[in-house]
Amino acid sequence: MLSFRLGLLPRNLVILATVLVTACSGVVGTADPTTPGGSAGSVTFAELEAAAARTVQCLEEKGLSEVTASYDAENYNFGFEWALSGDSSADPSLSEIERGEAIAVECAKQHLDAVAAAWQEMHRAEIEAANRAFEQRIIRCLREQGIEVTELNPTIVGQIDAAHPGVRDQCFNRALDEEALEREQSGSTTSLPDSSG
Numbered sequence: 654m655l656s657f658r659l660g661l662l663p664r665n666l667v668i669l670a671t672v673l674v675t676a677c678s679g680v681v682g683t684a685d686p687t688t689p690g691g692s693a694g695s696v697t698f699a700e701l702e703a704a705a706a707r708t709v710q711c712l713e714e715k716g717l718s719e720v721t722a723s724y725d726a727e728n729y730n731f732g733f734e735w736a737l738s739g740d741s742s743a744d745p746s747l748s749e750i751e752r753g754e755a756i757a758v759e760c761a762k763q764h765l766d767a768v769a770a771a772w773q774e775m776h777r778a779e780i781e782a783a784n785r786a787f788e789q790r791i792i793r794c795l796r797e798q799g800i801e802v803t804e805l806n807p808t809i810v811g812q813i814d815a816a817h818p819g820v821r822d823q824c825f826n827r828a829l830d831e832e833a834l835e836r837e838q839s840g841s842t843t844s845l846p847d848s849s850g
Contacts, residue, residue: 696771704768705731711760717753727783727836729776730769733757787828794824 705722712720712735719736735757737749761769773780788805795802795813798820802809813821 695775696768698772701731701768701772704765707764708733708757708760711764712756715756715760717756725836727832727839729773729780731765733761787832790828790831791821791824794827795821798824 702724705724708731709720709722712733717735719734721734722731723734724731735753737753791805792802798817800813800817800820802813810821
């Protein structure tokens with residue numbers, strides 16, 4: 654079985670995310686941070702979980718199969734996976750990936766984004782701390798490659814990319830891998846129950 658994952662990334666790493674946002678990933682969660690009832694601010698995890706479950710149901714109703722949602726406790730967000738057609742030896746067509754991603758974005762906008770944005774706003778301090786830690790991972794890697802840097806901003810990133818093509822991307826991917834390994838070891842990802850019964 655081939656699968657595709659759409660993750661909700663609260664990270665404010667636009668200048669760094671060019672490698673991450675490819676045909677096989679997407680960023681969702683730009684809606685106005687209000688709860689389903691319309692008041693800004695506070696939402697419960699149960700409301701967030703219910704919104705993710707509605708998103709899974711929407712994805713399934715629009716034709717995606719074997720949909721699962723998992724909560725990433727370190728990033729305060731849900732990610733979604735679904736099966737792609739075809740056998741595991743062939744790459745899925747880009748149109749199939751784009752179709753699934755478009756459905757996921759549509760369903761998330763309809764059912765999840767507002768609740769997720771409010772949830773993430775409630776956890777802004779923790780998210781910002783995680784973003785700083787992630788940036789430090791990248792900086793540490795760049796230093797290990799002989800690139801002296803103390804911060805990452807658009808100007809510095811442009812200079813690094815011009816002088817050392819591909820190195821920042823490698824460090825970004827390494828930071829993602831390290832973070833994923835830590836998350837796996839700590840068990841900070843949980844899944845919603847299978848809705849297919």
